Amino acid sequence: MRVVLTGTALWAIALVVLLFLGDRVDPVWTWTCVAGVVLPGLGLALMRWQGQR
Numbered sequence: 001m002r003v004v005l006t007g008t009a010l011w012a013i014a015l016v017v018l019l020f021l022g023d024r025v026d027p028v029w030t031w032t033c034v035a036g037v038v039l040p041g042l043g044l045a046l047m048r049w050q051g052q053r
Contacts, residue, residue: 001047004040011036
C-alpha cells in the first residue's frame with residue numbers, strides 16, 4: 001500500500017507542476033496525471049471495501 005501512496009503522491013506533484021505550466025504543455029499529460037491520481041484512489045477504496053466484508 002505504501003508503494004501505491006508514493007506513486008499517487010508523485011502523480012499529484014506532476015499534476016501541480018503541469019497546472020503551473022498551463023498552456024505550454026499538451027493537455028494529454030495533464031489528463032494522464034489526473035488518471036494517475038484518481039485510479040489508485042479508486043483502487044484503494046475498493047481494497048478497503050473488500051477488506052471490510
